[in-house]
Amino acid sequence: MSPAIALGFVGLAIADLAWYLTNQPLPSDGSIADLVDYVFQILPAMVAILLPAILLTRHPDAARRAPVLLFGTILFASVQGLIILNGELQEFFASVSPPSAELPFLIPAATVFNVLVSLTTAFGVAYIAVGLSQVRRHEDRGATLTVAFVPAVAMLATMVGVISVGQIDFGDTPMSPTLAIYLGVSVVLGVIRISAWTYLAAVATRGWLADEQPASGWGLGIVAAGLVIAALALVNLGGVIPLTDETANSLYGIAIVLAYGFGHLALFAAFAVGLPALDGEIDGESDR
Known part of the structure; x- marks a missing residue:
């Protein structure tokens, strides 16, 4: 059954790639930078969809031996379907909950759906992390400082986020309770x-x-998460330290896309080499 499920996710990845190529074709006069951006825009989506496939390929009985990890990869993969669905439903969202005259850019139904997409992404990553922690076989060794990682980054992200929001120029738009929320x-x-x-x-x-x-x-898991964190940090810092030079702004954007793309690629590579070794496996060799 696992090979069939894995092939199913491969099929979904191919379908997602076809949708991307059809709906967002590469401009014929695009530069090399445009080509890099084009490829790395779809790369994270492809990786996300293929994570359950590579996990089930390396560990066919992951549903029994690492169910939380498998669930996390499936949840993470489902985000791409939600993103496509979000684009297709924009007109519907606008019809059922039209924006107000004061906030023409804010469509309530679309905003709620975007919240769902963001939470699904976060919970998918979190479940992958929980799943990995559950299948560990050894006690922690010299990892005391890692306990402070999450709260420290959360506090920094909150401060940067608040500062970034405070610098947004809304023009004549008043700060209403809806906008504040x-x-x-x-x-x-x-x-x-x-x-x-x-x-x-x-x-x-x-x-x-x-x-x-x-x-x-x-190790690849560390690299993967680190690169994605760097990309997200750059996105947040972009709102705090705006770049006025067009070239610098373009390079900044490329750096974000590359970090995010390579981060996802490293995560795929981590599972491809057999992460995690489950009970009964020797030296990380998977039960193929």
């Missing part, structure tokens, strides 16, 4: 998202320090 929710969602990836980084670090196998898989 919207901005507050945006900050909270940003904090939750980066906290989830930080938790994954902490779990991977503790596993690597405890000599969990395969060591390369846990």
